[in-house]
Amino acid sequence: MAGVNDGGGGGGGGGGGGVVKVVEPVLVAHPVKDQLQNVSYCITSPPPWHEAILLGFQHYIVMLGTIVIIATALVPQMGGGNREKADVIQTMLFVAGLNTLLQTMFGTRLPAVIGSSYTYVPPTISIILSGRWNDPNPVARFEKTMRAIQGALIIASTIQIILGFSGLWRNVARLLSPLSAVPLVALAGFGLYELGFPGVVRCVEIGLPQLVILVLLSQYLAHMMHSGRNILERFGVLISVAIVWIYAHILTVSGVYNHTALRTQISCRTDRTGLIHSAPWIRAPYPFQWGAPSFHAGEAFAMMMAAFVALVESTGGFIAVSRYASATHMPPSILSRGVGWQGIGILLSGLFGSVSGSSVSMENAGLLALTRIGSRRVVQISAGFMIFFSILGKFGAVFASIPAPIIAALYCLFFAYVGGVGLSLLQFCNLNTFRTKFILGYSIFLGLSVPQYFNEYEAINGYGPVHTSSRWFNNIVNVPFSSEAFVAAIVAYFLDNTLQHRDGSVRKDRGKHWWDQFRTFKSDSRSEEFYSLPFNLNRYFPSV
Secondary structure, rough: OOOOOOOOOOOOOOOOOOOOOOOOOOOOOOOOOOOOOOEEEEOOOOOHHHHHHHHHHHHHHHHHHHHHHHHHHHHHOOOOOOOHHHHHHHHHHHHHHHHHHHHHHHHOOOOOOOOOOOOHHHHHHHHHOOOOOOOOOOHHHHHHHHHHHHHHHHHHHHHHHHHHHHOOHHHHHHHOOHHHEEEHHHHHHHHHOOHHHHHHHHHHHHHHHHHHHHHHHHHHHHHHHOHHHHHHHHHHHHHHHHHHHHHHHHHHHOOOOOOHHHHHHHHOOOOOOHHHHHOOOOOOOOOOOEEEOOOOHHHHHHHHHHHHHHHHHHHHHHHHHHHHHOOOOOHHHHHHHHHHHHHHHHHHHHHHOOOOOOEOOOOHHHHHHHHOOOOOOHHHHHHHHHHHHHHHHHHHHHHHHHHHHHHHHHHHHHHHHHHHHHHHHHOOOOOOOOOHHHHHHHHHHHHHHHHHHHHHHHHHHOOOOOOOOOHHHHHHHOHHOOOOHHHHHHHHHHHHHHHOOOOOHHHOOOHHHHHHHOOOOOOOOOHHHHHHHHHHHHHHHOOO
């Protein structure tokens, strides 16, 4: 715009008042970035060894919480006691370490922790409640139930192995655009809200301080200090957990919870897990440690559906990890390769005897964002900690005794980061079209509303909306519709690939042109830097 100078006196050499043009700065939108900026160490740049070891241990602590929560919920229902729970946690840790190493070396090669998933819990509970394994001896019932779970996981692994290594998932991923990925990645994080603050308030005097201290250390003090900024930003989880864990232990030994309700004691006390006393000093998990697996067709189909839902959720997890590792978008062939190796991970879960299958750990993806370190080496070191502490049971049990509300407080930040990176994919899309607004809003709304109905129905009635005499059939229908990320992803993917407009602008509106440059492995030179196999294996197993 031009401004008129109405002053009467002189200005430049001519004596009379003149017109002075004032040029205002042009407002420019933030530029699109196909790699996330301001990451301290990206996927291929490891930090110094002393930092890398501490960061790897931090990843181990974060993923340990999910394993303990799942084992604590399922093992007692199977008939197992504290010794069986300790053995299961050791096994889950060992398998998670193996799977993480395999994924970071031969899968996507992203710094993704592959751990146990809550998605497999419903079909596992159905196996436990099937009534086929009643035995007066609780340990015998535990072993029989475990063998049935193993059989179901072994069969379920085939769906990811086939879809991944055959390249079928590559073809599915090539139709994925930034617009359809937004609901998937966003709800892969935000959809886990029920594991956050509801878990914090189970022991609010422990969970809330953990939440507040972590935010203060990592988001406020880290940016107010100059000398210790990196320490607070990168190790805020270890520092805050240590402070609150000591505080919780002081409350426990001082007798604060001696006369409280049992539920409060389980959530708040640091000595209620029974793991330290029950865990052996040294024990190496091995395949078929509880006997030969048993197989049931219906239970296998139900577990296969859970594996498919976990596959969709993990796709969102891989995208989130690739952003926080400052890598380029994954070529579809690399994603498909990672899915195949994740299927191998589920197979290992079945062979060794985990009570849950494997998927990308969303909490560890969020930790990459909190620390701003997406180094592959750090996650591989964390896998080493998983294997080490799974064998030295007593030492691992000490860290497994961290109260669950502390872990829930960590979830509040980590899942928020995963959801946030999903929303950041909107930078590739045209938000000024009604098509974009409809697909985005409709898929996210249904992704929240449909699972809310299924979960609320089950909470009230004790079973899902689909309720027949066959538990396995109920799970095949109820499990996928109880996953926020799965429902949102299916709706967005379908609408984005079927709603076409005649003006030909849809491809750019959905951001597809940004990701088409990574359609094949060799279409962008950076893909080889981030995703090529080690030991020159690309020569023998080329990516397309």
